[in-house]
Amino acid sequence: MSLTLQFIPYQEIENLSSLGRIRKLLNIVKEKKIVLLEGRLKKEEEAELIKTTMEEINQDFKGIELAVIYPGTQNLDFVRKLRVQFINALLGDRQGLTIVGPASIIKEIKKDPNRIQLLTLEPSKRQSGKKR
Amino acid sequence: MLSVMKKFVNKVFRNLFRKKSVLKIGLYGPPNGGKTTLANRICMDWLGEEMGVASPIEHETREVQVKEQINIKSGNREISFSLVDTPGIATKIDYENFVRKGLSEDEAKQRAKEATKGVIDAIKWLDNMDVVIVVLDATRDPYSQVNITIIGNLAARDIPVLIVGNKVDIRKADVKKIKAAFPQYDVLGISAKKGTSIEEFYEALFVLAG
Ligand SMILES: Nc1nc2c(ncn2[C@@H]2O[C@H](COP(=O)(O)OP(=O)(O)OP(=O)(O)O)[C@@H](O)[C@H]2O)c(=O)[nH]1
Numbered sequence: 017m018s019l020t021l022q023f024i025p026y027q028e029i030e031n032l033s034s035l036g037r038i039r040k041l042l043n044i045v046k047e048k049k050i051v052l053l054e055g056r057l058k059k060e061e062e063a064e065l066i067k068t069t070m071e072e073i074n075q076d077f078k079g080i081e082l083a084v085i086y087p088g089t090q091n092l093d094f095v096r097k098l099r100v101q102f103i104n105a106l107l108g109d110r111q112g113l114t115i116v117g118p119a120s121i122i123k124e125i126k127k128d129p130n131r132i133q134l135l136t137l138e139p140s141k142r143q144s145g146k147k148r
Numbered sequence: 149m150l151s152v153m154k155k156f157v158n159k160v161f162r163n164l165f166r167k168k169s170v171l172k173i174g175l176y177g178p179p180n181g182g183k184t185t186l187a188n189r190i191c192m193d194w195l196g197e198e199m200g201v202a203s204p205i206e207h208e209t210r211e212v213q214v215k216e217q218i219n220i221k222s223g224n225r226e227i228s229f230s231l232v233d234t235p236g237i238a239t240k241i242d243y244e245n246f247v248r249k250g251l252s253e254d255e256a257k258q259r260a261k262e263a264t265k266g267v268i269d270a271i272k273w274l275d276n277m278d279v280v281i282v283v284l285d286a287t288r289d290p291y292s293q294v295n296i297t298i299i300g301n302l303a304a305r306d307i308p309v310l311i312v313g314n315k316v317d318i319r320k321a322d323v324k325k326i327k328a329a330f331p332q333y334d335v336l337g338i339s340a341k342k343g344t345s346i347e348e349f350y351e352a353l354f355v356l357a358g
């Protein structure tokens with residue numbers, strides 16, 4: 017079994033409309049690839065991504081798994097907190113990493129503050145949607 | 149620039165009407181967290197009737213439900229509001245999960261189709277809310293992106309939020325973990341089913357909406 021990860025640098029979505037961004041991500045995910053997007057969508061775009069995903073769910077496309085990783089400041093001392101906040105403010109949505117994958121392949125993305133786990137479905141189960 | 153203006157105008161308008169129209173309190177969260185169970189408890193406590201059907205199978209609520217004119221009182225305080233129970237928000241829906249829970253193939257496909265529409269409606273209704281109670285199953289991982297997206301969208305809209313860690317009657321419930329995941333928010337552990345800490349819940353509602 018193999019998984020394809022496709023990296024999208026932030027500048028590839030920077031000048032796209034919200035719709036364009038969502039389209040780009042969903043098109044790749046529908047090719048059964050996992051997107052690693054540099055940076056983040058806006059909060060409203062995340063909600064829009066879920067809405068569009070719901071509109072397009074069918075026999076072959078069961079939806080997405082989504083995770084956004086963003087440097088938090090919870091466990092830092094004051095000086096380091098300020099530094100991270102400064103960098104976050106400077107880089108805006110360019111900061112962080114967004115992972116989007118097809119739900120038919122990724123069962124769950126577990127995200128503790130310091131660790132990301134992609135739990136995949138066994139290949140046998142992945143087929144089941146296609147047989148019908 | 150335009151979107152900033154639009155946001156501003158929207159906000160001014162919303163604040164203008166917020167005072168006059170009825171307060172809308174929304175129940176939001178992932179499927180199966182206990183939104184409808186909590187809605188039923190609130191309605192039983194203050195109206196003496198239930199609001200909707202709860203079920204162990206996800207996506208039981210597939211249409212936004214509104215219960216109007218709920219008045220809650222405590223001492224000399226009183227708030228009156230409409231309660232809005234929403235379909236659970238998910239990023240994926242697989243009808244085969246419903247088949248596994250015992251539904252027929254046709255029922256499962258129908259439920260999945262309605263569930264996708266329900267998620268869309270729930271998201272659309274976000275803009276109508278004045279206060280939102282996010283209902284999370286405290287036995288589950290709070291760091292899921294759906295939770296973060298819901299709470300982030302409420303923050304982006306300046307809607308006051310109370311996070312409820314539900315199902316504290318189950319031993320593996322972990323309200324502290326929810327607090328750690330959302331440190332800037334008020335998090336209250338309750339059991340909608342058993343009624344645990346429901347008085348504290350109403351207290352928190354007064355603070356948030358009163
Ligand atoms: N043990 C326990 N179970 C609960 C509690 N609250 C709800 N449940 C159960 O959790 C399941 C889901 O409850 P619902 O109220 O239907 O959940 P919901 O959030 O409305 O779910 P959707 O409508 O599918 O989004 C049901 O089997 C409830 O009986 C609780 O406090 N404790």
Ligand SMILES: [Mg+2]
Nearest residue numbers: 183184208209
């Ligand atoms: Mg429900």
